Amino acid sequence: MTTSAFPEGVKRCSSGKFILWLLPAFLVLLIAAYAMFRVWFYGLNQTNMNDAYGFAIWIWADLAVIALGGGAFFSGFLAYLVGVKKVKNIINFAVVLGVVCYTSALILLGLDVGQPLRGWFIFWHANIHSMLTEVAFCLTIYLGVLIVEFIPVILENPKIQKIRFFHHLSHNMHEIMAVFAATGVFLSFFHQGSLGGVPGVLYGRPFAFREGLFIWPWTFFLFTWSAAAVGPLFTATMCRLTEFITQKKLVKDDVYELLAKISGWMLLTYIIAKSLDTIYWATVTAPARGFAFMDFYSNNPAYYGVWILIAEIVICGFLPALILITQKGRENKKLLFGAAILAIIGLCINRWVMVLQVLAAPLKPFQEEWFVYSPAWTEVITTIMPIAYGIVLISIAYRYLPLFPQEKELNP
Amino acid sequence: MFPFAYEWTWYFGQYLFMGAAGFAISVVGAGLTYCIVKSIIDIMISDDHAEH
Numbered sequence: 367m368t369t370s371a372f373p374e375g376v377k378r379c380s381s382g383k384f385i386l387w388l389l390p391a392f393l394v395l396l397i398a399a400y401a402m403f404r405v406w407f408y409g410l411n412q413t414n415m416n417d418a419y420g421f422a423i424w425i426w427a428d429l430a431v432i433a434l435g436g437g438a439f440f441s442g443f444l445a446y447l448v449g450v451k452k453v454k455n456i457i458n459f460a461v462v463l464g465v466v467c468y469t470s471a472l473i474l475l476g477l478d479v480g481q482p483l484r485g486w487f488i489f490w491h492a493n494i495h496s497m498l499t500e501v502a503f504c505l506t507i508y509l510g511v512l513i514v515e516f517i518p519v520i521l522e523n524p525k526i527q528k529i530r531f532f533h534h535l536s537h538n539m540h541e542i543m544a545v546f547a548a549t550g551v552f553l554s555f556f557h558q559g560s561l562g563g564v565p566g567v568l569y570g571r572p573f574a575f576r577e578g579l580f581i582w583p584w585t586f587f588l589f590t591w592s593a594a595a596v597g598p599l600f601t602a603t604m605c606r607l608t609e610f611i612t613q614k615k616l617v618k619d620d621v622y623e624l625l626a627k628i629s630g631w632m633l634l635t636y637i638i639a640k641s642l643d644t645i646y647w648a649t650v651t652a653p654a655r656g657f658a659f660m661d662f663y664s665n666n667p668a669y670y671g672v673w674i675l676i677a678e679i680v681i682c683g684f685l686p687a688l689i690l691i692t693q694k695g696r697e698n699k700k701l702l703f704g705a706a707i708l709a710i711i712g713l714c715i716n717r718w719v720m721v722l723q724v725l726a727a728p729l730k731p732f733q734e735e736w737f738v739y740s741p742a743w744t745e746v747i748t749t750i751m752p753i754a755y756g757i758v759l760i761s762i763a764y765r766y767l768p769l770f771p772q773e774k775e776l777n778p
Numbered sequence: 779m780f781p782f783a784y785e786w787t788w789y790f791g792q793y794l795f796m797g798a799a800g801f802a803i804s805v806v807g808a809g810l811t812y813c814i815v816k817s818i819i820d821i822m823i824s825d826d827h828a829e830h
Contacts, residue, residue: 534817
């Protein structure tokens with residue numbers, strides 16, 4: 367089906383089929399909204415958080431989507447600041463994905479604050495020594511930047527383009543997009559980094575505590591680096607998923623291969639740095655606080671065994687990096703996207719370990735067991751919410767906006 | 779956040795943090811303003827050309 371509301375020269379499914387496709391996602395959003403209402407109205411007793419486990423599972427989802435949304439800032443950096451032209455074929459999609467990830471992150475943070483009416487306190491009464499204040503500022507401003515980057519994509523809808531002001535506005539915004547992209551890179555560097563900076567002040571939690579350079583623990587740089595490395599892979603994987611669902615080729619293979627090559631080298635350098643950080647922590651930082659390396663992995667091997675570390679660094683770190691840096695690995699699409707999925711899982715494991723496993727570690731000498739935590743349904747559904755929300759926004763954007771400049775050429 | 783908020787203190791850290799935040803907001807705001815003003819000017823110029 368083609369109408370004047372769709373991008374020029376492309377075909378889309380019928381409205382009935384489209385609404386049917388969106389229905390399950392809307393259902394999940396509805397249940398998630400009910401769960402959020404319960405948490406806000408009745409309080410945090412609606413979750414399974416307790417004195418030992420002070421973070422709900424949605425905080426892991428929050429950190430994971432922020433990191434995966436890094437594809438937007440790094441693709442913008444490559445396309446507008448470095449001038450890699452091929453990346454422009456996927457940049458619109460990266461921006462939409464970034465909007466999905468960052469709005470989800472802010473919604474989850476709003477949920478975590480618990481008292482949304484006081485959400486503005488973090489800005490107005492800013493404690494500038496708190497890393498979370500920096501994260502709140504950078505996240506919010508960066509979401510603004512992402513929306514500004516998204517506006518010209520919306521304005522490119524054929525119906526909107528007929529209005530002369532919007533036609534000129536989208537053209538003028540494209541002209542200075544490098545300025546917005548540079549601001550986005552600046553903000554992203556600091557909020558990704560500050561999330562990783564938290565272990566630098568967790569003196570009472572030797573499992574997490576890290577040393578570093580001046581006020582910045584090494585994890586500050588590792589968080590930013592990992593987001594920049596895996597973010598574009600997430601963008602490419604989601605683009606491939608969109609191709610699979612729509613049964614259309616949307617981006618040429620050389621774009622995927624270029625992103626995979628850049629991400630592969632970044633992932634390799636990141637995972638080497640991560641390994642060095644882990645070795646230093648295991649041999650110097652933790653022993654200085656009276657812990658041997660295996661103390662952290664022996665009390666509850668099923669949930670928190672050393673297998674998590676091996677999965678994160680070897681299986682989901684070195685393995686995908688080595689696949690992606692080789693030309694043969696990139697040319698084989700099954701290998702390429704298999705490696706991308708492993709890298710995404712690795713990033714999610716890293717954020718899980720640095721946030722939730724940290725809480726599970728026993729703090730006091732009389733506590734031997736690691737805490738085991740099972741989230742309540744309110745936490746699970748709000749954690750799934752970004753996926754449903756992503757399906758809705760990406761579907762609408764794909765239907766009405768020219769997300770993929772190569773689509774028309776690839777689907778004559 | 780602002781000097782008139784009670785927890786504001788006059789020292790370097792505050793200038794740096796709020797300066798960086800203000801700079802980022804200003805760049806985005808100025809960029810948007812430039813695009814909007816230029817779009818209006820572009821329309822006025824194209825109208826002038828049409829009249830001639």
